[in-house]
Amino acid sequence: MDHRHFEEKLLNDEQLAPKENKAFQAHIRKCAKCAALAEANLALHNVVMATPAPGFASRFRIRLEAKRKAQRQRYFFGGLILLVSGLGVLIWLAIPVLSAALASPTQLLVAWTSYIASALSFIKVINEAGSVLLRVLASFIPSSAWVLSLSFFGLLGLVWFSSIQKISRYPQMI
Numbered sequence: 001m002d003h004r005h006f007e008e009k010l011l012n013d014e015q016l017a018p019k020e021n022k023a024f025q026a027h028i029r030k031c032a033k034c035a036a037l038a039e040a041n042l043a044l045h046n047v048v049m050a051t052p053a054p055g056f057a058s059r060f061r062i063r064l065e066a067k068r069k070a071q072r073q074r075y076f077f078g079g080l081i082l083l084v085s086g087l088g089v090l091i092w093l094a095i096p097v098l099s100a101a102l103a104s105p106t107q108l109l110v111a112w113t114s115y116i117a118s119a120l121s122f123i124k125v126i127n128e129a130g131s132v133l134l135r136v137l138a139s140f141i142p143s144s145a146w147v148l149s150l151s152f153f154g155l156l157g158l159v160w161f162s163s164i165q166k167i168s169r170y171p172q173m174i
């Protein structure tokens with residue numbers, strides 16, 4: 001058994017057989033390199049795995065719980081402020097309407113009905129104009145262009161859908 005044999009065993013941190021050990025003890029008396037390696041191995045074996053101080057886990061849990069509680073409180077108060085300010089804006093917007101309604105309910109009703117009617121007629125006009133435009137476009141544009149644009153919008157929709165999926169899958173990242 002030569003130096004290379006022992007060095008390999010030491011570097012791989014392999015156990016020596018009893019017979020080997022005797023030869024090894026004789027060898028390290030002459031070989032400084034193997035002696036140093038053996039000492040290093042012994043020191044490494046004697047290092048005790050660093051363990052956290054007792055109660056570390058519970059302290060960590062308590063700290064985490066306190067942090068979460070603070071975050072929940074922040075969310076709650078943020079939501080409350082948002083709600084109150086939103087309500088304030090709503091009330092501020094509603095005051096003229098409400099006062100008008102209280103002053104003359106029939107007038108408000110008439111105004112609302114005419115508003116809804118005009119909105120409906122506007123939608124109808126837009127719809128008709130759109131359908132006319134589409135028919136004109138359809139007669140002008142070749143069918144291959146339609147297929148191309150349709151597939152483009154389909155792809156766009158797919159990308160949009162997948163991005164929505166990603167966002168809804170990781171809601172805590174936002």
Ligand SMILES: [Zn+2]
Nearest residue numbers: 003006031034
């Ligand atoms: Zn040696």
